[in-house]
Amino acid sequence: TVELGEFPDSDSLLSQPLSRTEVSLGLDVRDLTPELATQFAVSPYETGVLVVSIVPDSPADKAQIRPGDIIAEITRIEIRTLDDYRQAIDISQHDQMLLILIKRENELLYTIVNLSPSE
Numbered sequence: 001t002v003e004l005g006e007f008p009d010s011d012s013l014l015s016q017p018l019s020r021t022e023v024s025l026g027l028d029v030r031d032l033t034p035e036l037a038t039q040f041a042v043s044p045y046e047t048g049v050l051v052v053s054i055v056p057d058s059p060a061d062k063a064q065i066r067p068g069d070i071i072a073e074i075t076r077i078e079i080r081t082l083d084d085y086r087q088a089i090d091i092s093q094h095d096q097m098l099l100i101l102i103k104r105e106n107e108l109l110y111t112i113v114n115l116s117p118s119e
Contacts, residue, residue, distance in 0.1 A: 074099070096115050
């Protein structure tokens with residue numbers, strides 16, 4: 001037997017409130033879907049969350065994170081899903097700097113996102 005249901009649309013998934021740290025990072029991430037993998041030319045078999053946009057002059061922009069990057073770790077916490085990402089952000093909410101491991105093309109890169117207010 002099969003039970004039919006509705007898959008939540010992206011608007012309802014985005015309606016979850018963002019933490020202060022999530023907002024201050026200045027990036028929009030999503031779970032990696034086959035459609036997004038095609039759009040950003042990344043392997044659909046990667047694990048992590050996909051960066052889909054960056055706010056200009058934000059901490060993420062200054063750390064040289066780009067759309068199409070895949071976030072694999074935040075402060076040594078493995079990121080496989082959007083829930084993992086949000087949990088890592090919540091755990092790190094009092095940190096002024098976040099160590100982020102990103103996958104870009106065939107490379108793994110660490111970058112530091114500075115969340116302290118600029119002078």
